[in-house]
Amino acid sequence: MALLEVNNLKIEFPSRHGVAVAVEDVSFEVNPGEILGLVGESGAGKSTIGNAIIDLLSPPGRVAGGDVFLKGEKISSLPASRIRQIRGAEIGFIFQDPMTSLNPLFTVEEQLMETILANLDVTQESAKQKALNMLEQVGIPEPEIRIKQYPHQFSGGMRQRVGIAIALSADPALIIADEPTTALDVSIQDQILQLIRSLCKKRQVGCILVTHDMGVIANITDRVAVMYQGNLVESGTTEQILQRPEHPYTKSLISAVPRADVKLKRFPLVNYIEKASVGFSQIDVSNHWLGQTSASDVSSVAKGEDLLRVEHVNLRFITKNALLAKNRRYIQASDDVSFTVKKGETFGLVGESGSGKSTIARVIAGIYPPESGRIFFADQEISAMSERERRPIRRQIQMVFQNPYSSMNPRMRVQDIIAEPIYFHKLAGSRKEVEMIVGDLLDHVGLGRRAGIKFPHEFSGGQRQRISIARALATRPQLLICDEPTSALDVSVQAQILNLLKDLQDELGLTMLFISHDLPVIRQMCDRVSVMRYGKILEQNETEALFISPQHDYTKNLLALIPHMDHLSREGLMVQQG
Amino acid sequence: KTLKVAYDADPVSLDLHEQLSGGTLQLSHMVGDPLVRWTQELKFEGRLAERWERIDDRTMRFYLRKGVKFHSGNEFTALDVKWTFNRLRTSPDFKAIFAPFESAKVVDRYTIDLVTNKPYPLLLNVATYVFPLDSKFYTGFDENGKSKDALVKHGNSYASRNFSGTGPFIVTQREQGVKVEFKRYDDYWDKKSPGNVSEIILTPIKEDATRVSALLAGDVDFISPVPPTDYDRLEKSDKVDMVTLDGTRIITFQLNQKRVEAFKNPKVRLAIDYAINNAGIAKKLMKGLGTPAAQHSPKGYMGYSEDIKLRYDLKKAKQLMKEAGYEKGLKVTMMAPNNRYVNDAKIAQAVANMLAKINIQVDLKTMPKAQYWPEFDKRAADIMMLGWHADTEDSANFIEFLAMCPNSETGFGQYNSGNYCNPEVDKLVLQSSEETDLAKRQTLLQKAEKILYDEAAFIPLHWQDLAWAAKKNVQLAPVVNVMNFPYVGDLVVK
Amino acid sequence: MNSEQSLWGRISNSNVFYHFVRDKVAFISASILLLIILAAIFAPLLTSHNPNDLATLDVMDGEIPPVWTEEGDERFLLGTDDQGRDILSAILYGARVSLLIGICAVVLQCLLGVIIGLVAGYAGGRVDSLLMRLADIQLSFSSLMLAIIVLAFFRAFVGGDLYSQFAMVILIFVIGVAEWPQYARTIRACVLAEKEKEYVQAAQVMGFTTVRIMFRHILPNCLSPIFVISTVQIANAIISEAALSFLGLGMPVTQPSLGSLIKSGFDYLQSGQWWITIIPGLFLIVLVLVINLLGDWLRDVLNPKLYKG
Amino acid sequence: MIIFLLKRLLQAVVVMFIISLIGFTIKDSLGDPVREMVGESVSEEEREALREKLGLNDPFIVQYGRFLKGAVQGDLGQSYFYKKPVTDVILSKLPATLELVFGATLIIIFFSVPLGVYCAIKPRSWLTKFIMGASIVGISVPVFLTGIFLMFIFGVILDYLPVFGRGELISVWGPWETGLFTLDGLAHLILPSITLSSLMLPLFIRLIRSEMTEVLHSEYIKFAWAKGLDKYRIWFRLALKNTMLPVITVGGVQIGTMVAYTILTETVFQWPGMGFMFLEAINRSDTPLIIGYLVFVGLIFVITNTLVDLIYGFIDPTIKVAGGK
Numbered sequence A: 001m002a003l004l005e006v007n008n009l010k011i012e013f014p015s016r017h018g019v020a021v022a023v024e025d026v027s028f029e030v031n032p033g034e035i036l037g038l039v040g041e042s043g044a045g046k047s048t049i050g051n052a053i054i055d056l057l058s059p060p061g062r063v064a065g066g067d068v069f070l071k072g073e074k075i076s077s078l079p080a081s082r083i084r085q086i087r088g089a090e091i092g093f094i095f096q097d098p099m100t101s102l103n104p105l106f107t108v109e110e111q112l113m114e115t116i117l118a119n120l121d122v123t124q125e126s127a128k129q130k131a132l133n134m135l136e137q138v139g140i141p142e143p144e145i146r147i148k149q150y151p152h153q154f155s156g157g158m159r160q161r162v163g164i165a166i167a168l169s170a171d172p173a174l175i176i177a178d179e180p181t182t183a184l185d186v187s188i189q190d191q192i193l194q195l196i197r198s199l200c201k202k203r204q205v206g207c208i209l210v211t212h213d214m215g216v217i218a219n220i221t222d223r224v225a226v227m228y229q230g231n232l233v234e235s236g237t238t239e240q241i242l243q244r245p246e247h248p249y250t251k252s253l254i255s256a257v258p259r260a261d262v263k264l265k266r267f268p269l270v271n272y273i274e275k276a277s278v279g280f281s282q283i284d285v286s287n288h289w290l291g292q293t294s295a296s297d298v299s300s301v302a303k304g305e306d307l308l309r310v311e312h313v314n315l316r317f318i319t320k321n322a323l324l325a326k327n328r329r330y331i332q333a334s335d336d337v338s339f340t341v342k343k344g345e346t347f348g349l350v351g352e353s354g355s356g357k358s359t360i361a362r363v364i365a366g367i368y369p370p371e372s373g374r375i376f377f378a379d380q381e382i383s384a385m386s387e388r389e390r391r392p393i394r395r396q397i398q399m400v401f402q403n404p405y406s407s408m409n410p411r412m413r414v415q416d417i418i419a420e421p422i423y424f425h426k427l428a429g430s431r432k433e434v435e436m437i438v439g440d441l442l443d444h445v446g447l448g449r450r451a452g453i454k455f456p457h458e459f460s461g462g463q464r465q466r467i468s469i470a471r472a473l474a475t476r477p478q479l480l481i482c483d484e485p486t487s488a489l490d491v492s493v494q495a496q497i498l499n500l501l502k503d504l505q506d507e508l509g510l511t512m513l514f515i516s517h518d519l520p521v522i523r524q525m526c527d528r529v530s531v532m533r534y535g536k537i538l539e540q541n542e543t544e545a546l547f548i549s550p551q552h553d554y555t556k557n558l559l560a561l562i563p564h565m566d567h568l569s570r571e572g573l574m575v576q577q578g
Numbered sequence B: 001k002t003l004k005v006a007y008d009a010d011p012v013s014l015d016l017h018e019q020l021s022g023g024t025l026q027l028s029h030m031v032g033d034p035l036v037r038w039t040q041e042l043k044f045e046g047r048l049a050e051r052w053e054r055i056d057d058r059t060m061r062f063y064l065r066k067g068v069k070f071h072s073g074n075e076f077t078a079l080d081v082k083w084t085f086n087r088l089r090t091s092p093d094f095k096a097i098f099a100p101f102e103s104a105k106v107v108d109r110y111t112i113d114l115v116t117n118k119p120y121p122l123l124l125n126v127a128t129y130v131f132p133l134d135s136k137f138y139t140g141f142d143e144n145g146k147s148k149d150a151l152v153k154h155g156n157s158y159a160s161r162n163f164s165g166t167g168p169f170i171v172t173q174r175e176q177g178v179k180v181e182f183k184r185y186d187d188y189w190d191k192k193s194p195g196n197v198s199e200i201i202l203t204p205i206k207e208d209a210t211r212v213s214a215l216l217a218g219d220v221d222f223i224s225p226v227p228p229t230d231y232d233r234l235e236k237s238d239k240v241d242m243v244t245l246d247g248t249r250i251i252t253f254q255l256n257q258k259r260v261e262a263f264k265n266p267k268v269r270l271a272i273d274y275a276i277n278n279a280g281i282a283k284k285l286m287k288g289l290g291t292p293a294a295q296h297s298p299k300g301y302m303g304y305s306e307d308i309k310l311r312y313d314l315k316k317a318k319q320l321m322k323e324a325g326y327e328k329g330l331k332v333t334m335m336a337p338n339n340r341y342v343n344d345a346k347i348a349q350a351v352a353n354m355l356a357k358i359n360i361q362v363d364l365k366t367m368p369k370a371q372y373w374p375e376f377d378k379r380a381a382d383i384m385m386l387g388w389h390a391d392t393e394d395s396a397n398f399i400e401f402l403a404m405c406p407n408s409e410t411g412f413g414q415y416n417s418g419n420y421c422n423p424e425v426d427k428l429v430l431q432s433s434e435e436t437d438l439a440k441r442q443t444l445l446q447k448a449e450k451i452l453y454d455e456a457a458f459i460p461l462h463w464q465d466l467a468w469a470a471k472k473n474v475q476l477a478p479v480v481n482v483m484n485f486p487y488v489g490d491l492v493v494k
Numbered sequence C: 001m002n003s004e005q006s007l008w009g010r011i012s013n014s015n016v017f018y019h020f021v022r023d024k025v026a027f028i029s030a031s032i033l034l035l036i037i038l039a040a041i042f043a044p045l046l047t048s049h050n051p052n053d054l055a056t057l058d059v060m061d062g063e064i065p066p067v068w069t070e071e072g073d074e075r076f077l078l079g080t081d082d083q084g085r086d087i088l089s090a091i092l093y094g095a096r097v098s099l100l101i102g103i104c105a106v107v108l109q110c111l112l113g114v115i116i117g118l119v120a121g122y123a124g125g126r127v128d129s130l131l132m133r134l135a136d137i138q139l140s141f142s143s144l145m146l147a148i149i150v151l152a153f154f155r156a157f158v159g160g161d162l163y164s165q166f167a168m169v170i171l172i173f174v175i176g177v178a179e180w181p182q183y184a185r186t187i188r189a190c191v192l193a194e195k196e197k198e199y200v201q202a203a204q205v206m207g208f209t210t211v212r213i214m215f216r217h218i219l220p221n222c223l224s225p226i227f228v229i230s231t232v233q234i235a236n237a238i239i240s241e242a243a244l245s246f247l248g249l250g251m252p253v254t255q256p257s258l259g260s261l262i263k264s265g266f267d268y269l270q271s272g273q274w275w276i277t278i279i280p281g282l283f284l285i286v287l288v289l290v291i292n293l294l295g296d297w298l299r300d301v302l303n304p305k306l307y308k309g
Numbered sequence D: 001m002i003i004f005l006l007k008r009l010l011q012a013v014v015v016m017f018i019i020s021l022i023g024f025t026i027k028d029s030l031g032d033p034v035r036e037m038v039g040e041s042v043s044e045e046e047r048e049a050l051r052e053k054l055g056l057n058d059p060f061i062v063q064y065g066r067f068l069k070g071a072v073q074g075d076l077g078q079s080y081f082y083k084k085p086v087t088d089v090i091l092s093k094l095p096a097t098l099e100l101v102f103g104a105t106l107i108i109i110f111f112s113v114p115l116g117v118y119c120a121i122k123p124r125s126w127l128t129k130f131i132m133g134a135s136i137v138g139i140s141v142p143v144f145l146t147g148i149f150l151m152f153i154f155g156v157i158l159d160y161l162p163v164f165g166r167g168e169l170i171s172v173w174g175p176w177e178t179g180l181f182t183l184d185g186l187a188h189l190i191l192p193s194i195t196l197s198s199l200m201l202p203l204f205i206r207l208i209r210s211e212m213t214e215v216l217h218s219e220y221i222k223f224a225w226a227k228g229l230d231k232y233r234i235w236f237r238l239a240l241k242n243t244m245l246p247v248i249t250v251g252g253v254q255i256g257t258m259v260a261y262t263i264l265t266e267t268v269f270q271w272p273g274m275g276f277m278f279l280e281a282i283n284r285s286d287t288p289l290i291i292g293y294l295v296f297v298g299l300i301f302v303i304t305n306t307l308v309d310l311i312y313g314f315i316d317p318t319i320k321v322a323g324g325k
């Protein structure tokens, strides 16, 4: 008997503008001990299916048809009390967005413990032990100290791991993991995936793993289901799907996987677009609004010269406050970090989760003031400026946040979110022009103009990430800080977006600071790369040089762990070599 | 028996000489005895003075009761009366009442003479204010080294906290503004008094509705005052009895002739008097708890005359306005307190409405008394409300304060915000205060009242009636009086 | 999405309007509110006499019960108060004053409170301490004391005679100023929590001005407590106005507001003349009820997550 | 934390200083205290003499200087009416008010939390509609009216409960007398507490409901459901904690307000607390008491707000309490 059986599931989101069908006629099953990989286009309805299984669709959403069976019991339309028993204990769920799924007011320990105590019959003491154990297993360093902290004190990847720890802590029979490793570096990703895998094999746990990472699919899943625009277009064993894809979408998807082995000029594009509802168009930057410069731009820096200089930046976070200075405990999130970014280049930052990448990005963006050290932008020391002096420069340094959802005002429509900086910095002449630009940007990130009237919570994880990118581009920045800009995107959309960035860079000399865990992407995108660990920069080099001959042991280790995709078929696929 | 009493306020001090107010007098009659006191018929009744006789036209001799003991155990003698009398004359509040007196002369242990400067007809009236205090008790120094007899208005003096008098009750506990507890004095001299209340708990309850509820809920036995709005309800209730007496406090409006030219014209004043339906106000707003008035003096007072009739005639009022040349009307301001007299603000409003009918537009402002008095002193509005009760229970007092020509030296007309001034009235009143022949005095005062009436010197509304309510078993009627100090000592509770 | 839409087009296309037309409760509440407002505005046309025209009042008509009771009088549909004022007319005329004062005062409170709260919460540090201590001082001087202060100043600088002309403005000012700390503290707390969130940081990175971040980004996320407090405050303001009139600071006593009408009836409540308080009281309750219902509804509509579709 | 408290203390002193200054500037508009001390027939000269004696005719600076000198030693002057030091009077009235506020707060907490939460989790049930409707009635009925009504029903008609005063008290410590430990005292507390809470309770119910509604739609609550937690735990522990943040702030101000001026309730029930005292003081123009009281209330507000800030910082870890960075 299958552990989970989904039959003809149909899910709708009704709204005043009509009913949006998010999932249509989807059926699949998961057997005990099996890992089912769910891949597909961003916004295809993967997360929605997961939510529907545990009956937690967010409000207007409703299951319009189909059934779900768990161990033979029909769990769709169960009474609330019974489904509550199933959640946690039977089905462990890892949400896609780690930032917002942890309660900000409770410590990690409380959130772990309550899950264990609610679902398992154990004592307080052993629950505590188990909680610690779980944190350790997901690779959080110093779990005894960390467990007492609050979510906001964790880095993106660490929060994601806490989410995983919580979902696994109650020994569920089925795990639904919605992109569980997007914010994790390869070594930790590997550790987590092994953990899940061993759970599946040892305890016959079933698992649905939603991911965009073909490497992950290739390495740990048993079977794969491919989704496209709300439909399940293809499913089969991993090997079958990866090597002999049948559906054109699957084929193009696989062809777009970025390569870790050679650097290409542009990302290969997927040209399978079934309904062509949302058209990606390559932009002609010279005529495009994005290509125009406004008067206030810093144009003094010539291509190839230093645009950004980070000198000896230090930043500590207090982890334990105390009256006396000597009793306080800190985390050195940024330890004497120095680097420069030249105009027109892409500078990569890689490193362990929690190593301080986001922190340094935030320091540059002016969210955290550095404790010591200086930052120069176009030879102006921005770290020493007052807020007022700094404001005109801010527009030119934009950031794509690691957590797109929490970085968007939940009460604003997407079109307003994107239009606001344009209005504010007076980058367009008329209201009409602004609306045109916004629509255009939405098109470029593959959402379509109609998305503008929706609110952030109505989007899928990947869609939000694209909104975030569109917003960052709307100010026509000189320097774009991308903190995991494509972690939630499927490879095809990812390719589109990254190509867009590349175009902008080629034509306009856009400079980028690119943070990512995805080493193939780094290899494709960056000119130079720094490797970070424990707040320090370990190594810094030209990308190719670094990939070919890494110096530091940590770097070597990292590169070795890139999932292998040798068995990935590339033949007969439409690959555009730029 | 324990009697729980709820008044609207509690006495401000245990020092009977500190403030001349209803609260103090109510307390005085509980803890002390005057030389003489008023009966319900406004006659005099001897208390600590067994009898009295007039020695000459300036001297009255009082024969004091023997064997009376103060609460402290000290014996009561003429020396105490003299001491008390002298202390009263230093009290800022009482000194004015005692101004006509020259001295108190002790004749012997139980006899004392009170001597006035000039012949003074109201000597006995004033004697009702003499509640002899225990002079020995107040001699010496208190723990703070202050003299025990110090009379301090605002300080924590010995006398304001400790008391020794001859009255039926002893204060056992007192928390300012919260409650006062009394116990009957075992050695009280008046063995004939039928009073059988052994303990009193007096609680001030400011809020009318609460006071009434407390009585109806049985939490207290006896309340005063009774708000007119609840009059009907209490009257009908089978749990409580109401006692009402025609009051002596007159409510008036004064028309300021200095501020408004038109008010100098007696016709305008008359018109206003004609326009106001006092009887209506007394009936509707006061629920009958007011006696419509056309003069200062209530019935029973010397200046009261039957011939002075109420005036109300709208047509005539309009006619008078026309004659005076004001048929187009007037715009005036009016001020009234809203927590001083019974229904004060409502009355003022009703009056304003009535004046509108003769085209006098009134801009009315009401305010709490704390704000009102300074405004009154400034004469801040064209028409001001004033209520008055004669401390001496005598007609002349009304006129001296309210209707004589204002004179800052003599102090006459201190409350005459209308600035009405008629030397003839002044003369009559001054004459009356030295006239010991009561019949002659009556003519003088009645004449003065008549002039005021004819000239509409002020606008009288009504005398505020007094009302008490108590549980059925409390026999209230015999002990209350128009001065509003029930003789609780004589109260019988069944 | 035509940018050249007319104003009406934009309104009728907006979410608020869309939900409004479909929400029965909101629609009915709004209709009642509109009705009340219209009735207040057109009171002279709807009533037989003007209760503010003193010449039409007669004490002898006082305390007549509503027509449906035994002693009722046809002239006075809802009875009369102690002065002989027709309750119905008095309610309509009084509602004018009360609505104006209630709404304006709350708007003022809200404005002051929101600005101060936003600044305090967002700026933090000294500014925060200063503003919050200012709030403490203001709280200590309740509307009662504030009214006395303002009145004293008014008398000193303008003269007491003009008071009745400015009574309305002064009242709005007093009630409006006295209660801003309520809002300020609530907003401040909300801002403290919100400003740590990433969307605010994102707005900072965009280079927006502080003012814009405060009003455009943080404020909309703090709306829900503001709505709750506001609806309560309107009722409060209407009652406060009546309380102040006791101090001689309200509207002229000869022009009763809804609040003072209710208050004047307190004395009569126990003694059987219930209508003087109860009828205007019911009117007030209905008024506050519909304002509250509208407030609740608006709050839900402004929260995109609660859209029912 | 200690630095934070010290700072607040300092601020409190400044606040009190400013309040006293304002109080002094306006005290002449509060009426004439001498008027209240003497009978009505007392002459103008006598009053003037008394005013002189009380130092009321001195220039502002002299009077204020005198006040400050005393204030530094903790002496805020003498109440004209109580004839006792202002501080003593206020302290003796404080217990009554605190008990009343305590009673009302208990009622508010015990009812607003479950009712508010209920309304948030069952937005469509008829009970919710009833509660919300009733709360509006509660908001718009003036306290005074509620008081009279309760008094009428429970005191007069049913005769269950006493309608005024504090009843039997027992002395606990120093000036602290309490009615909390006697049956009679408790009975006296019931009606005033209900009356006092009648305005705040609806406010809290509504506030809790509206905040909770927002919280319930957040991702972390969704995640909490996914974790398989008990529903009561989610509602009453997780969501409620997030809900409480704004509620605590409003609550802090409201409770401060209650301590400061429970005027109406205390007046109706003749409750000998500070609000009643204050109103009487205003009626009597007892200016030293009024100023002393205002200064004291300023202190109360600083204290409650400090507490609120502390609790807030305690609950919300992302907020750093100012001063302890």
Ligand SMILES: Nc1ncnc2c1ncn2[C@@H]1O[C@H](COP(=O)(O)OP(=O)(O)OP(=O)(O)O)[C@@H](O)[C@H]1O
Binding pocket: A013, A020, A022, A041, A042, A043, A044, A045, A046, A047, A048, A049, A058, A059, A060, A061, A096, A457, A458, A459, A460, A461, A462, A463, A488, A489, A490
């Ligand atoms: N609350 C909502 N209201 C309206 N539409 C929604 C809502 N939530 C999701 N959708 C829509 O449903 C579709 C499926 O979303 P879902 O989150 O399942 O995508 P996904 O496959 O998980 O994508 P991603 O890989 O980007 O996370 C999307 O088009 C999204 O816009």
Ligand SMILES: Nc1ncnc2c1ncn2[C@@H]1O[C@H](COP(=O)(O)OP(=O)(O)OP(=O)(O)O)[C@@H](O)[C@H]1O
Binding pocket: A152, A153, A154, A155, A156, A157, A158, A183, A184, A317, A318, A319, A331, A333, A352, A353, A354, A355, A356, A357, A358, A359, A360, A402
């Ligand atoms: N507000 C904060 N308070 C305390 N500690 C923090 C805070 N923000 C980050 N940290 C800590 O600083 C360290 C670096 O965090 P950062 O977010 O920069 O990591 P990262 O490199 O971006 O990791 P990831 O790839 O997982 O996002 C982590 O140990 C994190 O716990």
Ligand SMILES: [Mg+2]
Binding pocket: A046, A047, A048, A096, A178, A460, A461, A462
């Ligand atoms: Mg998703």
Ligand SMILES: [Mg+2]
Binding pocket: A155, A156, A157, A357, A358, A359, A402, A483
């Ligand atoms: Mg990060």
